[in-house]
Amino acid sequence: MPERIFGHIPGFPVGSWFESGAELAAAGLHRPLVAGISGTEADEADSIVLSGGYEDDQDLGDEILYTGQGGRDQNTGKQVAHQKLNRGNLALAKSKLKGLPVRVICGSAHKSNNSPSTGYRYDGLYRVEDFWQEKGRAGYYVWRYRLVKFFENEIFTSSKVTDDLASYSISYRQETNILRIVRDTNQARRIKELYDYCCQVCSTRFEGAVGPYAEAAHIRPLGIPHNGCDSVDNLLCLCPNHHVLFDYGAFSVADNLSLIGIEGVLTVIAEHKIHPDNLRYHREHYYLKQGEL
Protein backbone atom coordinates (compact mmCIF):
# COMPACT_ATOMS: atom_id res chain seq x y z
CA MET A 1 0.00 0.00 0.00
CA PRO A 2 1.65 3.24 -1.06
CA GLU A 3 2.37 5.72 1.73
CA ARG A 4 -0.38 8.23 2.29
CA ILE A 5 0.34 11.81 1.39
CA PHE A 6 -0.76 14.68 3.57
CA GLY A 7 -1.25 18.02 1.90
CA HIS A 8 -1.62 18.86 -1.75
CA ILE A 9 -1.11 16.13 -4.35
CA PRO A 10 1.41 17.34 -6.93
CA GLY A 11 -0.27 17.98 -10.26
CA PHE A 12 -3.71 18.67 -8.78
CA PRO A 13 -4.04 22.25 -7.66
CA VAL A 14 -7.03 23.65 -5.76
CA GLY A 15 -10.00 23.72 -8.10
CA SER A 16 -9.10 20.52 -9.93
CA TRP A 17 -12.21 18.69 -11.11
CA PHE A 18 -12.79 14.94 -11.23
CA GLU A 19 -15.60 13.08 -12.91
CA SER A 20 -15.92 10.20 -10.44
CA GLY A 21 -14.78 8.74 -7.15
CA ALA A 22 -12.62 6.35 -9.13
CA GLU A 23 -10.78 9.27 -10.72
CA LEU A 24 -10.27 10.86 -7.29
CA ALA A 25 -8.79 7.64 -6.01
CA ALA A 26 -6.59 7.12 -9.03
CA ALA A 27 -5.20 10.64 -8.62
CA GLY A 28 -4.47 9.96 -4.97
CA LEU A 29 -6.73 12.81 -3.83
CA HIS A 30 -9.10 10.56 -1.94
CA ARG A 31 -8.29 6.91 -1.86
CA PRO A 32 -11.38 5.15 -0.48
CA LEU A 33 -14.02 4.51 -3.14
CA VAL A 34 -16.96 4.63 -0.77
CA ALA A 35 -15.99 6.06 2.62
CA GLY A 36 -16.20 9.82 3.09
CA ILE A 37 -13.09 9.89 5.26
CA SER A 38 -9.68 8.57 4.28
CA GLY A 39 -7.91 7.32 7.37
CA THR A 40 -7.83 4.45 9.84
CA GLU A 41 -7.53 4.14 13.59
CA ALA A 42 -3.77 4.07 13.28
CA ASP A 43 -3.40 7.34 11.38
CA GLU A 44 -4.81 10.80 10.97
CA ALA A 45 -7.16 11.55 8.08
CA ASP A 46 -5.58 12.77 4.85
CA SER A 47 -8.80 13.59 2.98
CA ILE A 48 -12.58 13.82 3.23
CA VAL A 49 -15.38 14.15 0.70
CA LEU A 50 -18.47 16.29 1.20
CA SER A 51 -21.12 14.40 -0.72
CA GLY A 52 -24.47 15.27 0.71
CA GLY A 53 -24.56 12.30 3.00
CA TYR A 54 -25.58 14.20 6.09
CA GLU A 55 -27.99 17.10 6.08
CA ASP A 56 -26.10 18.83 8.86
CA ASP A 57 -22.91 19.19 6.83
CA GLN A 58 -22.32 22.87 6.28
CA ASP A 59 -19.92 24.77 4.11
CA LEU A 60 -19.21 28.21 5.56
CA GLY A 61 -16.38 29.13 3.22
CA ASP A 62 -13.30 29.09 5.38
CA GLU A 63 -15.04 26.78 7.80
CA ILE A 64 -16.73 23.45 7.29
CA LEU A 65 -18.99 21.50 9.60
CA TYR A 66 -18.77 17.81 8.79
CA THR A 67 -20.43 14.66 10.06
CA GLY A 68 -18.66 11.37 10.67
CA GLN A 69 -19.59 8.08 9.11
CA GLY A 70 -21.56 4.99 10.13
CA GLY A 71 -24.86 4.00 11.67
CA ARG A 72 -27.03 4.76 8.65
CA ASP A 73 -29.53 2.54 6.96
CA GLN A 74 -28.22 1.77 3.48
CA ASN A 75 -31.60 2.08 1.84
CA THR A 76 -33.32 4.93 3.60
CA GLY A 77 -30.22 6.94 4.51
CA LYS A 78 -31.64 7.47 7.98
CA GLN A 79 -29.51 7.25 11.12
CA VAL A 80 -30.45 3.98 12.84
CA ALA A 81 -27.55 3.54 15.27
CA HIS A 82 -24.98 5.63 17.15
CA GLN A 83 -21.80 6.47 15.27
CA LYS A 84 -18.66 5.12 16.90
CA LEU A 85 -15.39 6.98 17.26
CA ASN A 86 -13.49 4.38 15.29
CA ARG A 87 -12.06 3.94 11.81
CA GLY A 88 -12.38 7.13 9.73
CA ASN A 89 -14.15 9.00 12.53
CA LEU A 90 -11.24 8.33 14.86
CA ALA A 91 -8.74 9.25 12.16
CA LEU A 92 -10.41 12.63 11.64
CA ALA A 93 -10.44 13.17 15.41
CA LYS A 94 -6.72 12.37 15.59
CA SER A 95 -6.21 15.11 13.02
CA LYS A 96 -7.18 17.63 15.66
CA LEU A 97 -4.36 16.38 17.90
CA LYS A 98 -1.79 16.27 15.15
CA GLY A 99 -2.69 19.38 13.20
CA LEU A 100 -1.95 17.80 9.84
CA PRO A 101 -3.84 19.11 6.82
CA VAL A 102 -6.89 17.33 5.44
CA ARG A 103 -7.70 17.53 1.71
CA VAL A 104 -11.34 18.53 1.28
CA ILE A 105 -13.19 17.41 -1.84
CA CYS A 106 -16.63 18.79 -2.63
CA GLY A 107 -19.03 16.55 -4.49
CA SER A 108 -22.06 17.56 -6.57
CA ALA A 109 -24.38 15.84 -4.12
CA HIS A 110 -23.27 18.20 -1.34
CA LYS A 111 -26.13 20.62 -0.66
CA SER A 112 -24.46 23.96 -1.13
CA ASN A 113 -24.42 26.85 -3.61
CA ASN A 114 -20.74 26.15 -3.77
CA SER A 115 -20.89 22.56 -5.02
CA PRO A 116 -19.89 21.58 -8.54
CA SER A 117 -22.86 20.67 -10.74
CA THR A 118 -21.37 17.25 -11.46
CA GLY A 119 -18.41 15.25 -10.24
CA TYR A 120 -15.98 16.37 -7.55
CA ARG A 121 -13.81 19.43 -6.99
CA TYR A 122 -10.68 19.68 -4.83
CA ASP A 123 -11.19 22.61 -2.48
CA GLY A 124 -7.85 22.69 -0.73
CA LEU A 125 -6.43 22.01 2.70
CA TYR A 126 -8.22 22.37 5.99
CA ARG A 127 -7.30 21.56 9.56
CA VAL A 128 -9.56 19.91 12.14
CA GLU A 129 -9.99 22.55 14.79
CA ASP A 130 -12.59 20.76 16.85
CA PHE A 131 -14.79 17.69 17.08
CA TRP A 132 -17.65 16.63 19.35
CA GLN A 133 -20.65 14.36 19.49
CA GLU A 134 -24.21 15.43 18.85
CA LYS A 135 -27.58 13.81 19.04
CA GLY A 136 -29.17 13.86 15.60
CA ARG A 137 -32.88 14.21 14.88
CA ALA A 138 -33.47 10.47 15.08
CA GLY A 139 -32.01 10.46 18.59
CA TYR A 140 -28.73 8.78 17.64
CA TYR A 141 -25.30 10.23 18.30
CA VAL A 142 -23.16 11.33 15.37
CA TRP A 143 -19.60 12.68 15.40
CA ARG A 144 -19.18 16.25 14.19
CA TYR A 145 -16.11 18.13 13.07
CA ARG A 146 -15.23 21.76 12.48
CA LEU A 147 -12.55 22.19 9.82
CA VAL A 148 -10.93 25.53 9.08
CA LYS A 149 -8.75 26.67 6.19
CA PHE A 150 -5.23 25.46 6.68
CA PHE A 151 -2.47 28.04 7.07
CA GLU A 152 0.46 26.41 5.44
CA ASN A 153 3.95 27.09 4.33
CA GLU A 154 4.64 30.11 6.41
CA ILE A 155 7.66 31.64 4.80
CA PHE A 156 10.51 32.38 7.13
CA THR A 157 13.16 34.53 5.59
CA SER A 158 16.57 33.96 6.95
CA SER A 159 19.38 36.48 6.68
CA LYS A 160 22.92 35.41 6.96
CA VAL A 161 25.64 37.96 6.79
CA THR A 162 29.14 36.64 6.62
CA ASP A 163 32.22 38.37 7.84
CA ASP A 164 33.90 38.34 4.49
CA LEU A 165 33.47 41.06 1.92
CA ALA A 166 30.44 39.59 0.23
CA SER A 167 27.48 39.59 2.62
CA TYR A 168 24.45 37.67 1.41
CA SER A 169 20.90 36.75 2.37
CA ILE A 170 19.13 33.45 2.12
CA SER A 171 15.40 33.16 1.84
CA TYR A 172 13.93 29.78 2.46
CA ARG A 173 10.50 28.34 2.96
CA GLN A 174 10.06 26.85 6.38
CA GLU A 175 6.89 24.85 6.51
CA THR A 176 4.99 25.28 9.70
CA ASN A 177 1.39 24.56 10.45
CA ILE A 178 -0.87 25.71 13.20
CA LEU A 179 -1.41 22.98 15.78
CA ARG A 180 -3.59 24.92 18.17
CA ILE A 181 -4.89 28.47 18.57
CA VAL A 182 -5.60 29.83 22.03
CA ARG A 183 -8.12 32.67 21.91
CA ASP A 184 -9.31 35.30 24.32
CA THR A 185 -12.36 37.49 24.63
CA ASN A 186 -13.36 40.32 26.96
CA GLN A 187 -15.02 37.94 29.37
CA ALA A 188 -12.13 35.49 29.12
CA ARG A 189 -9.86 38.24 30.43
CA ARG A 190 -12.39 38.89 33.16
CA ILE A 191 -12.47 35.30 34.37
CA LYS A 192 -8.71 35.29 34.62
CA GLU A 193 -8.77 38.44 36.74
CA LEU A 194 -11.47 36.88 38.91
CA TYR A 195 -9.26 33.88 39.66
CA ASP A 196 -6.03 35.88 39.68
CA TYR A 197 -4.72 33.59 36.94
CA CYS A 198 -5.02 30.45 39.09
CA CYS A 199 -6.16 27.27 37.40
CA GLN A 200 -9.56 26.21 38.69
CA VAL A 201 -8.54 22.56 38.42
CA CYS A 202 -5.03 22.41 39.85
CA SER A 203 -4.45 25.91 41.28
CA THR A 204 -1.29 26.33 39.22
CA ARG A 205 -0.40 29.96 38.75
CA PHE A 206 2.27 31.10 36.28
CA GLU A 207 3.90 34.29 37.42
CA GLY A 208 6.72 35.25 35.13
CA ALA A 209 9.04 38.20 35.37
CA VAL A 210 6.66 40.04 33.08
CA GLY A 211 3.36 39.05 34.59
CA PRO A 212 0.95 36.17 35.10
CA TYR A 213 -0.34 33.88 32.35
CA ALA A 214 -3.44 31.72 32.22
CA GLU A 215 -5.96 30.63 29.61
CA ALA A 216 -9.72 30.68 29.57
CA ALA A 217 -12.00 28.00 28.19
CA HIS A 218 -15.54 28.58 27.04
CA ILE A 219 -17.38 25.59 28.49
CA ARG A 220 -19.94 25.63 25.70
CA PRO A 221 -17.96 26.90 22.71
CA LEU A 222 -18.78 30.06 20.79
CA GLY A 223 -20.11 30.00 17.27
CA ILE A 224 -22.13 27.66 15.14
CA PRO A 225 -23.45 25.21 16.07
CA HIS A 226 -22.71 25.41 19.77
CA ASN A 227 -23.94 28.96 20.31
CA GLY A 228 -22.23 29.35 23.65
CA CYS A 229 -22.12 32.82 25.18
CA ASP A 230 -19.11 34.88 26.03
CA SER A 231 -19.98 35.30 29.69
CA VAL A 232 -18.39 34.24 32.95
CA ASP A 233 -21.14 31.68 33.55
CA ASN A 234 -19.68 29.90 30.54
CA LEU A 235 -15.98 30.24 31.32
CA LEU A 236 -13.22 28.52 33.26
CA CYS A 237 -9.80 29.90 34.14
CA LEU A 238 -7.28 27.15 33.41
CA CYS A 239 -3.57 26.46 33.05
CA PRO A 240 -2.54 25.48 29.51
CA ASN A 241 -2.44 21.77 30.42
CA HIS A 242 -5.95 21.65 31.80
CA HIS A 243 -7.17 23.82 28.96
CA VAL A 244 -5.94 21.24 26.48
CA LEU A 245 -7.39 18.38 28.51
CA PHE A 246 -10.76 20.15 28.73
CA ASP A 247 -10.87 20.99 25.03
CA TYR A 248 -9.96 17.42 24.14
CA GLY A 249 -12.63 15.92 26.36
CA ALA A 250 -10.23 14.23 28.77
CA PHE A 251 -12.26 15.51 31.69
CA SER A 252 -15.52 17.28 32.33
CA VAL A 253 -17.39 18.81 35.25
CA ALA A 254 -20.51 17.53 37.01
CA ASP A 255 -23.34 19.79 38.12
CA ASN A 256 -22.01 19.58 41.66
CA LEU A 257 -18.61 20.75 40.34
CA SER A 258 -16.81 17.47 40.95
CA LEU A 259 -14.47 16.50 38.14
CA ILE A 260 -15.30 13.65 35.80
CA GLY A 261 -12.42 11.71 34.30
CA ILE A 262 -9.79 13.05 36.69
CA GLU A 263 -9.58 13.35 40.45
CA GLY A 264 -10.77 16.38 42.33
CA VAL A 265 -13.26 19.16 42.50
CA LEU A 266 -13.35 22.40 40.54
CA THR A 267 -12.34 25.46 42.56
CA VAL A 268 -15.14 27.97 42.22
CA ILE A 269 -15.34 31.31 44.02
CA ALA A 270 -18.63 32.63 45.34
CA GLU A 271 -19.13 35.32 42.71
CA HIS A 272 -18.65 32.86 39.87
CA LYS A 273 -21.94 31.21 38.97
CA ILE A 274 -21.38 28.62 36.26
CA HIS A 275 -24.54 27.81 34.32
CA PRO A 276 -25.31 24.08 34.61
CA ASP A 277 -26.61 24.01 31.02
CA ASN A 278 -23.09 24.84 29.84
CA LEU A 279 -21.57 22.08 31.96
CA ARG A 280 -24.08 19.62 30.62
CA TYR A 281 -23.35 20.71 27.06
CA HIS A 282 -19.67 19.97 27.53
CA ARG A 283 -20.37 16.60 29.17
CA GLU A 284 -22.73 15.55 26.41
CA HIS A 285 -20.71 16.77 23.46
CA TYR A 286 -17.08 16.69 24.49
CA TYR A 287 -16.38 14.29 27.31
CA LEU A 288 -14.68 11.23 25.81
CA LYS A 289 -15.04 8.28 28.09
CA GLN A 290 -12.64 5.51 27.27
CA GLY A 291 -14.33 2.37 26.01
CA GLU A 292 -17.58 4.10 25.21
CA LEU A 293 -16.71 5.79 21.97
Next chain:
Amino acid sequence: MPERIFGHIPGFPVGSWFESGAELAAAGLHRPLVAGISGTEADEADSIVLSGGYEDDQDLGDEILYTGQGGRDQNTGKQVAHQKLNRGNLALAKSKLKGLPVRVICGSAHKSNNSPSTGYRYDGLYRVEDFWQEKGRAGYYVWRYRLVKFFENEIFTSSKVTDDLASYSISYRQETNILRIVRDTNQARRIKELYDYCCQVCSTRFEGAVGPYAEAAHIRPLGIPHNGCDSVDNLLCLCPNHHVLFDYGAFSVADNLSLIGIEGVLTVIAEHKIHPDNLRYHREHYYLKQGEL
Protein backbone atom coordinates in the same frame (compact mmCIF):
# COMPACT_ATOMS: atom_id res chain seq x y z
CA MET B 1 -6.31 60.64 33.16
CA PRO B 2 -8.80 59.22 30.70
CA GLU B 3 -8.96 55.45 30.45
CA ARG B 4 -6.73 54.05 27.79
CA ILE B 5 -8.35 52.51 24.76
CA PHE B 6 -7.11 49.30 23.22
CA GLY B 7 -7.87 48.76 19.57
CA HIS B 8 -8.98 51.22 16.94
CA ILE B 9 -9.88 54.76 17.95
CA PRO B 10 -13.33 55.62 16.61
CA GLY B 11 -13.10 58.19 13.83
CA PHE B 12 -9.56 57.26 12.81
CA PRO B 13 -9.51 54.31 10.42
CA VAL B 14 -6.36 52.55 9.24
CA GLY B 15 -4.48 54.92 6.94
CA SER B 16 -5.36 58.08 8.87
CA TRP B 17 -2.59 60.65 8.63
CA PHE B 18 -1.42 63.07 11.29
CA GLU B 19 0.91 66.02 10.91
CA SER B 20 2.61 65.81 14.29
CA GLY B 21 3.02 63.88 17.51
CA ALA B 22 0.77 66.43 19.18
CA GLU B 23 -2.04 65.61 16.74
CA LEU B 24 -1.55 61.89 17.38
CA ALA B 25 -1.86 62.50 21.08
CA ALA B 26 -4.86 64.76 20.75
CA ALA B 27 -6.64 62.11 18.68
CA GLY B 28 -5.88 59.51 21.31
CA LEU B 29 -3.92 57.36 18.82
CA HIS B 30 -0.66 57.62 20.74
CA ARG B 31 -0.69 59.57 23.93
CA PRO B 32 2.96 60.09 24.90
CA LEU B 33 4.55 63.06 23.14
CA VAL B 34 8.07 61.67 23.21
CA ALA B 35 8.11 57.99 24.12
CA GLY B 36 7.78 55.46 21.34
CA ILE B 37 5.68 53.11 23.47
CA SER B 38 2.45 54.04 25.23
CA GLY B 39 2.17 51.99 28.40
CA THR B 40 3.50 51.72 31.92
CA GLU B 41 4.60 48.89 34.17
CA ALA B 42 1.06 48.47 35.39
CA ASP B 43 -0.54 47.98 31.99
CA GLU B 44 -0.04 46.53 28.56
CA ALA B 45 0.95 48.80 25.67
CA ASP B 46 -1.87 50.35 23.65
CA SER B 47 0.26 51.94 20.93
CA ILE B 48 3.77 52.30 19.53
CA VAL B 49 5.37 54.63 17.00
CA LEU B 50 7.99 53.55 14.47
CA SER B 51 10.07 56.68 14.06
CA GLY B 52 13.50 55.65 12.91
CA GLY B 53 14.96 55.60 16.37
CA TYR B 54 16.66 52.24 16.07
CA GLU B 55 18.31 51.01 12.93
CA ASP B 56 17.23 47.45 13.65
CA ASP B 57 13.53 48.24 13.47
CA GLN B 58 12.11 46.40 10.51
CA ASP B 59 8.80 46.55 8.76
CA LEU B 60 8.02 43.25 7.04
CA GLY B 61 4.41 44.03 6.14
CA ASP B 62 2.37 41.79 8.34
CA GLU B 63 5.26 41.55 10.77
CA ILE B 64 7.23 44.24 12.53
CA LEU B 65 10.48 43.98 14.43
CA TYR B 66 10.67 46.75 17.01
CA THR B 67 13.23 47.89 19.54
CA GLY B 68 12.45 49.02 23.06
CA GLN B 69 13.36 52.38 24.54
CA GLY B 70 16.08 53.71 26.80
CA GLY B 71 19.84 53.73 27.20
CA ARG B 72 20.61 56.05 24.33
CA ASP B 73 22.72 59.16 24.35
CA GLN B 74 20.42 62.12 23.66
CA ASN B 75 22.89 63.84 21.39
CA THR B 76 24.58 61.08 19.44
CA GLY B 77 21.68 58.61 19.39
CA LYS B 78 24.11 55.84 20.24
CA GLN B 79 23.31 53.10 22.75
CA VAL B 80 25.37 53.83 25.86
CA ALA B 81 23.65 51.62 28.43
CA HIS B 82 21.58 48.43 28.64
CA GLN B 83 17.86 48.85 28.15
CA LYS B 84 15.79 47.77 31.13
CA LEU B 85 12.58 45.79 31.01
CA ASN B 86 10.62 48.53 32.73
CA ARG B 87 8.14 51.25 31.83
CA GLY B 88 7.13 51.09 28.16
CA ASN B 89 9.40 48.11 27.49
CA LEU B 90 7.67 46.12 30.20
CA ALA B 91 4.26 47.26 29.00
CA LEU B 92 4.98 45.96 25.49
CA ALA B 93 6.25 42.69 26.96
CA LYS B 94 3.06 42.33 28.99
CA SER B 95 1.17 42.66 25.73
CA LYS B 96 2.53 39.26 24.72
CA LEU B 97 0.98 37.71 27.83
CA LYS B 98 -2.32 39.46 27.44
CA GLY B 99 -2.76 39.34 23.67
CA LEU B 100 -4.35 42.77 23.50
CA PRO B 101 -3.96 44.76 20.27
CA VAL B 102 -1.31 47.44 19.89
CA ARG B 103 -1.94 50.41 17.57
CA VAL B 104 1.06 50.84 15.28
CA ILE B 105 1.85 54.30 13.94
CA CYS B 106 4.46 54.75 11.24
CA GLY B 107 6.42 58.00 11.19
CA SER B 108 8.27 59.58 8.29
CA ALA B 109 11.59 59.10 10.07
CA HIS B 110 11.12 55.32 9.99
CA LYS B 111 13.53 53.90 7.44
CA SER B 112 11.20 51.99 5.15
CA ASN B 113 9.77 52.23 1.63
CA ASN B 114 6.47 52.12 3.41
CA SER B 115 6.82 55.21 5.54
CA PRO B 116 4.84 58.38 4.91
CA SER B 117 6.93 61.19 3.45
CA THR B 118 5.95 63.48 6.31
CA GLY B 119 4.03 63.15 9.53
CA TYR B 120 2.56 59.93 10.90
CA ARG B 121 0.22 57.27 9.54
CA TYR B 122 -1.92 54.87 11.53
CA ASP B 123 -1.17 51.36 10.24
CA GLY B 124 -3.63 49.33 12.24
CA LEU B 125 -3.58 46.78 15.00
CA TYR B 126 -0.84 44.30 15.75
CA ARG B 127 -0.25 41.80 18.52
CA VAL B 128 3.04 41.15 20.30
CA GLU B 129 3.90 37.60 19.41
CA ASP B 130 7.36 37.51 20.93
CA PHE B 131 10.01 39.54 22.72
CA TRP B 132 13.64 38.89 23.68
CA GLN B 133 16.85 40.67 24.48
CA GLU B 134 19.68 41.21 22.05
CA LYS B 135 23.15 42.64 22.24
CA GLY B 136 23.40 45.62 19.89
CA ARG B 137 26.46 46.69 17.95
CA ALA B 138 27.77 48.83 20.78
CA GLY B 139 27.66 45.79 23.10
CA TYR B 140 24.62 46.92 25.09
CA TYR B 141 21.44 44.91 25.49
CA VAL B 142 18.24 46.15 23.89
CA TRP B 143 14.74 44.68 24.11
CA ARG B 144 13.27 43.48 20.84
CA TYR B 145 9.70 42.68 19.87
CA ARG B 146 8.01 40.85 17.03
CA LEU B 147 4.54 42.21 16.27
CA VAL B 148 2.17 40.52 13.85
CA LYS B 149 -1.06 41.73 12.27
CA PHE B 150 -3.91 41.39 14.70
CA PHE B 151 -6.78 39.05 13.83
CA GLU B 152 -9.75 40.78 15.31
CA ASN B 153 -13.47 40.62 15.45
CA GLU B 154 -13.92 37.07 14.39
CA ILE B 155 -17.57 36.94 13.45
CA PHE B 156 -19.51 34.15 15.07
CA THR B 157 -22.92 33.66 13.60
CA SER B 158 -25.47 32.30 15.95
CA SER B 159 -28.65 30.64 14.87
CA LYS B 160 -31.55 30.53 17.19
CA VAL B 161 -34.72 28.85 16.09
CA THR B 162 -37.70 29.27 18.32
CA ASP B 163 -40.54 26.85 18.68
CA ASP B 164 -43.17 29.32 17.67
CA LEU B 165 -44.28 29.85 14.11
CA ALA B 166 -41.76 32.54 13.28
CA SER B 167 -38.30 31.01 13.43
CA TYR B 168 -35.44 33.48 13.22
CA SER B 169 -31.67 33.71 13.14
CA ILE B 170 -29.40 36.08 14.97
CA SER B 171 -26.02 37.07 13.66
CA TYR B 172 -23.76 38.77 16.09
CA ARG B 173 -20.18 39.82 16.18
CA GLN B 174 -18.28 38.03 18.89
CA GLU B 175 -14.93 39.65 19.40
CA THR B 176 -12.16 37.21 19.98
CA ASN B 177 -8.47 37.71 19.65
CA ILE B 178 -5.62 35.28 19.34
CA LEU B 179 -3.71 34.95 22.60
CA ARG B 180 -1.24 32.32 21.50
CA ILE B 181 -0.55 30.17 18.44
CA VAL B 182 1.08 26.78 18.87
CA ARG B 183 2.81 25.68 15.69
CA ASP B 184 4.27 22.45 14.40
CA THR B 185 6.78 21.49 11.76
CA ASN B 186 8.00 18.20 10.35
CA GLN B 187 10.80 17.99 12.85
CA ALA B 188 8.52 19.09 15.68
CA ARG B 189 6.42 16.02 14.96
CA ARG B 190 9.57 13.96 14.93
CA ILE B 191 10.75 15.12 18.34
CA LYS B 192 7.36 14.22 19.81
CA GLU B 193 7.61 10.71 18.37
CA LEU B 194 11.13 10.43 19.74
CA TYR B 195 9.91 11.18 23.26
CA ASP B 196 6.58 9.39 22.83
CA TYR B 197 4.83 12.64 23.71
CA CYS B 198 6.45 12.84 27.16
CA CYS B 199 7.48 16.26 28.43
CA GLN B 200 11.27 16.49 28.72
CA VAL B 201 10.90 18.64 31.83
CA CYS B 202 8.19 16.97 33.90
CA SER B 203 7.53 13.68 32.06
CA THR B 204 3.82 14.47 31.80
CA ARG B 205 2.18 12.55 29.00
CA PHE B 206 -1.34 13.34 27.83
CA GLU B 207 -3.03 10.26 26.46
CA GLY B 208 -6.60 10.97 25.54
CA ALA B 209 -9.18 8.64 24.15
CA VAL B 210 -8.16 9.81 20.71
CA GLY B 211 -4.41 9.79 21.10
CA PRO B 212 -1.48 11.53 22.76
CA TYR B 213 -0.85 15.28 22.72
CA ALA B 214 2.34 17.23 23.26
CA GLU B 215 3.94 20.39 21.93
CA ALA B 216 7.37 21.08 20.54
CA ALA B 217 9.46 24.17 21.17
CA HIS B 218 12.20 25.41 18.89
CA ILE B 219 14.95 26.36 21.33
CA ARG B 220 16.30 29.01 19.00
CA PRO B 221 13.20 30.28 17.18
CA LEU B 222 12.70 30.07 13.44
CA GLY B 223 12.65 33.15 11.26
CA ILE B 224 14.21 36.57 11.32
CA PRO B 225 16.21 37.53 13.26
CA HIS B 226 16.79 34.34 15.24
CA ASN B 227 17.44 32.08 12.27
CA GLY B 228 17.01 28.88 14.23
CA CYS B 229 16.81 25.61 12.31
CA ASP B 230 13.95 23.19 12.16
CA SER B 231 15.96 20.21 13.36
CA VAL B 232 15.86 17.96 16.40
CA ASP B 233 19.06 19.49 17.74
CA ASN B 234 16.99 22.65 18.15
CA LEU B 235 13.79 21.14 19.58
CA LEU B 236 12.28 20.11 22.88
CA CYS B 237 9.18 17.97 23.44
CA LEU B 238 7.13 19.68 26.13
CA CYS B 239 3.72 19.67 27.80
CA PRO B 240 1.70 22.85 27.15
CA ASN B 241 2.63 24.30 30.56
CA HIS B 242 6.36 23.92 30.12
CA HIS B 243 6.08 25.11 26.54
CA VAL B 244 4.54 28.36 27.77
CA LEU B 245 7.11 28.71 30.53
CA PHE B 246 9.97 28.12 28.08
CA ASP B 247 8.61 30.56 25.49
CA TYR B 248 8.11 33.19 28.18
CA GLY B 249 11.63 32.80 29.54
CA ALA B 250 10.60 31.46 32.93
CA PHE B 251 13.25 28.78 32.67
CA SER B 252 16.13 27.85 30.46
CA VAL B 253 18.60 24.98 30.06
CA ALA B 254 22.32 24.94 30.88
CA ASP B 255 24.87 23.25 28.63
CA ASN B 256 24.95 20.33 31.07
CA LEU B 257 21.15 20.06 30.66
CA SER B 258 20.31 21.17 34.20
CA LEU B 259 17.36 23.52 34.37
CA ILE B 260 17.82 27.18 35.15
CA GLY B 261 15.00 28.98 36.94
CA ILE B 262 13.19 25.81 38.01
CA GLU B 263 14.26 22.63 39.75
CA GLY B 264 15.46 19.60 37.89
CA VAL B 265 17.30 18.29 34.90
CA LEU B 266 16.09 17.95 31.33
CA THR B 267 15.31 14.38 30.28
CA VAL B 268 17.31 13.71 27.14
CA ILE B 269 17.51 10.38 25.33
CA ALA B 270 20.75 9.17 23.81
CA GLU B 271 19.78 9.76 20.18
CA HIS B 272 18.80 13.36 20.85
CA LYS B 273 21.81 15.65 20.56
CA ILE B 274 20.82 19.20 21.44
CA HIS B 275 23.16 21.79 19.98
CA PRO B 276 24.67 23.88 22.82
CA ASP B 277 24.60 26.99 20.60
CA ASN B 278 20.82 26.78 20.59
CA LEU B 279 20.66 26.44 24.36
CA ARG B 280 22.97 29.41 24.75
CA TYR B 281 20.82 31.46 22.35
CA HIS B 282 17.76 30.83 24.49
CA ARG B 283 19.59 31.65 27.70
CA GLU B 284 20.99 34.88 26.32
CA HIS B 285 17.88 36.10 24.58
CA TYR B 286 14.90 34.67 26.43
CA TYR B 287 15.69 33.72 29.98
CA LEU B 288 14.16 36.38 32.23
CA LYS B 289 15.87 36.37 35.59
CA GLN B 290 13.88 38.21 38.20
CA GLY B 291 15.57 41.36 39.43
CA GLU B 292 17.95 41.55 36.52
CA LEU B 293 15.68 42.98 33.87
